[in-house]
Amino acid sequence: MPKKFSTEHPRITALRERKKSAKGAEASNKQQKESDAYWQDDDKLIKKKQQRKEEQEKKREQQLAKKAENKLLLEKEMSGIKSGKVPPPKLTRAQINSTVNVPKMDYKTKNSGESLSRNMNRIPFEGEEARSVNEAISLLGGKSAQVDKHPEKRQKAAYSAYENRRLNELKTENPSLRLSQVKQMLFKEWQKAAENPMNMQ
Structure with missing residues (x-):
């Protein structure tokens, strides 16, 4: 028979x-x-604010790095450039006299063999000139079209003459129509009529 323990087996107690x-x-x-989850701040605005702050810091660091790089490049370039102007070599009296005594070329004799051609843009045109389309048409012998600048001034008088002539004809053609209807028909005809000064353009 196995040994009885007053307490549990030591392995079981260790396992428990x-x-x-x-x-x-x-x-x-x-x-x-x-x-941690309870105390964590889930506010979206604060997260965005924090994110913007981090982005601004990154941009600032990049700008500072770029400035430092530009400064180094400028210093390198400045060291490579020679400082000050180099004075021209001194001329001796003999050199000055030799340049002064050189005979000057006569430009008139140099170009005398070549004659300049006349400027075609400045040659006066003998004959009539036209500066607009209407002038050109009249110059070529075509009928010069007089442009009527204000046809609406003559429209009222022309309409009354047209109305006097056509009103009786329309009344005889359409005896069943009222006067206002006849006048409407007359006005529609007037819009397309050759006598209308607005149509003469």
């Missing part, structure tokens, strides 16, 4: 303690996560 400590650690981890 391990399970208990694992559960405790798991519970504490879970509790820690819950408290």
